[in-house]
Amino acid sequence: xxxxxxxxxxxxxxxxxxxxxxxxxxTTPNRFHDCPALGGLTxxxxxxxxxxxxxxxxxxxxxxxxxxxxxxxxPVMAIRVDRPDGSNDLVAYPPTAHGKAG
Amino acid sequence: MAWTDSRIFREWYSQINQVSGTGYTGLDSDTVKAALxxxxxxxxxxxxxxxxxxxxxxxxxxxxxxxxxxxxTTGRAISGxxxxxxxxxxxxxxxxxxxxxxxxxxxxxxxxxxxxDSITAGTVADQGVCFNYFGGATGVTSGxxxxxxxxxxxxxxxx
Numbered sequence: 001x002x003x004x005x006x007x008x009x010x011x012x013x014x015x016x017x018x019x020x021x022x023x024x025x026x027t028t029p030n031r032f033h034d035c036p037a038l039g040g041l042t043x044x045x046x047x048x049x050x051x052x053x054x055x056x057x058x059x060x061x062x063x064x065x066x067x068x069x070x071x072x073x074x075p076v077m078a079i080r081v082d083r084p085d086g087s088n089d090l091v092a093y094p095p096t097a098h099g100k101a102g
Numbered sequence: 103m104a105w106t107d108s109r110i111f112r113e114w115y116s117q118i119n120q121v122s123g124t125g126y127t128g129l130d131s132d133t134v135k136a137a138l139x140x141x142x143x144x145x146x147x148x149x150x151x152x153x154x155x156x157x158x159x160x161x162x163x164x165x166x167x168x169x170x171x172x173x174x175t176t177g178r179a180i181s182g183x184x185x186x187x188x189x190x191x192x193x194x195x196x197x198x199x200x201x202x203x204x205x206x207x208x209x210x211x212x213x214x215x216x217x218x219d220s221i222t223a224g225t226v227a228d229q230g231v232c233f234n235y236f237g238g239a240t241g242v243t244s245g246x247x248x249x250x251x252x253x254x255x256x257x258x259x260x261x
Contacts, residue, residue, distance in 0.1 A: 009237070029203040030246055041200075042145065042250055060238030065134050066107055077237040079216040087244035092212060094234035094249060099110035 013045035016054050020045065030089065038070040044081055044091050055080040069093040105235040106139065109147035110257050111123040111154045114231050117221070124224035127133045129195060130183055132220035136200060136249065137177030140165045140210045145233045155226035158218045169206030173247060180216070180256075202246030209241035214249060216256060232257045 008026040015021075017037035021047060024031060037045040038056065038057035046052040059068060068075040081089040115249065116180045118125065126132060135156070146153075153159025167176050182198030187233065213235040221229045 004158050018109075030201060031247070032199075032201070046246075057238075057240075061106075061235075063155065064107065066235070066237075067252060067254055067258075069250075075237070078240050081245070085246075088242060089245035089247070090240055090242040091248045091250055092211070092240050094236050094251065095108045096252040096254040097108040097110050097216075097232035097234050099115070099259045101115065101234075101259055101261050 010050040010069055014048045015043070015045050017043075019038060021048070032091075038076075039070060041069065041071045041079075041093075043077065043079055044089060045072075051084045053082050057081055065098075067096040069095065104141045105172075106143040106145075108213070108232070108234040109145070110232040111230050112148050112224070113151040113154050114229070116151070117186075117225055117229055118252070122224070124229075125220050126218060126222065126223040126229075126259050127220065128229070130185065132218050134180045134197070134216065135177040135219045135228075136180055136216050137161075137175075138173060138211045138214055139165050140167050141212045141239070143212070145213070146234070149241045151229070153187045153226075154217075154230035156215060156223075156228035156230070158226055161215050161217075164173075167192065167208050167211045169204070169247065171206060172202060172204035173206055173208065176219070177215075179219070180188045186255075189256065193259045193261075194255040195257050195259075196251060199251055200249040202242075202248040204235065204246065205244055206247055207241075207243050208247060209239075211240045212236055212238070212246075 013022045013031040031045040057078040180197040
């Protein structure tokens with residue numbers, strides 16, 4: 001008798017805002033893509049059929065001179081992936097720190 | 103609100119020109135880390151060098167936000183570091199995004215301290231390079247937490 005181990009099937013991903021889809025091994029914890037619907041922002045994808053939704057969290061503080069990341073021209077702080085069971089993933093988009101010499 | 107913006111520490115400019123005895127060999131070869139902090143932290147780009155390091159000044163572990171795994175205390179090491187000059191008079195330091203793979207629960211994360219974990223003496227151990235303000239409170243519940251750096255880099259220096 002030979003023991004055979006079967007891995008779980010691959011994971012299908014989709015973006016709720018654009019047509020992007022992907023398929024990855026079952027061990028992949030997350031997937032990102034440059035979303036045209038968000039102005040090219042690198043955004044997470046959700047597992048197909050998971051019922052999860054993407055929430056774009058706008059910057060909550062004054063932008064001033066901060067070199068922020070944007071989604072369609074609007075300052076974005078994070079994207080949250082909300083799942084039906086109450087859990088979520090979060091992607092933070094820090095601005096670039098600037099300095100001047102001379 | 104204690105965080106207001108993202109800056110390079112003034113003392114970092116001094117450090118890169120006076121490295122003797124500090125253990126600093128360059129951001130390319132040193133271990134550089136990013137640690138997460140709450141809003142009790144009040145970042146100051148002009149603070150004395152002894153207060154720019156991880157677990158000094160406002161960057162003490164009491165203000166650090168950690169998870170059960172991956173985002174443990176001292177933060178995560180940055181990889182894929184690049185050093186470019188994207189336009190006239192501009193130097194840019196960038197690195198690979200810190201994508202999350204572990205399930206954690208964390209709250210009240212307002213920004214990150216980027217520091218050199220290879221500096222051990224002379225100035226201050228784990229001397230801070232820069233701090234990046236996310237723009238408000240972020241958190242995660244039983245999920246992954248990722249930090250995606252700006253296409254303009256972790257920091258830019260303009261001459």
